[in-house]
Amino acid sequence: MTSFNNYPNMTGQSELTYNWGQPLSVWGGATWLVDTSGVDVWEDSNDSGVYEAGVDEPGPFDVVAAADTGTGRIVAYGDNAISDATLTWTNNDVFFRNLLRWVTENSNP
Numbered sequence: 001m002t003s004f005n006n007y008p009n010m011t012g013q014s015e016l017t018y019n020w021g022q023p024l025s026v027w028g029g030a031t032w033l034v035d036t037s038g039v040d041v042w043e044d045s046n047d048s049g050v051y052e053a054g055v056d057e058p059g060p061f062d063v064v065a066a067a068d069t070g071t072g073r074i075v076a077y078g079d080n081a082i083s084d085a086t087l088t089w090t091n092n093d094v095f096f097r098n099l100l101r102w103v104t105e106n107s108n109p
């Protein structure tokens, strides 16, 4: 995916590779960080493995989001497969370093 919102000051990443993740519903005070615009994706509502118009929901989807509550920061990532292997895909490592920097920026050491 290459559609990045520049909140919160996410710089340096050009792509995020995502494997079997799920779309997020972003609302309230949260802001999307990455969506699937420009990528041919759909939510396979019936687990058939193929796109079926009228059954499956076409993209784009938000897949990473963040919120600053004023007392803490939260990042939601729609995939449970964050591992050393996925960090080496494209420049996922740059993206995750940016997320960690932002989440911990105002925390006590």
Ligand SMILES: [Ca+2]
Residues within 6 Å of the ligand: 044, 045, 046, 047, 048, 049, 050, 051, 052, 055, 056
């Ligand atoms: Ca389907």
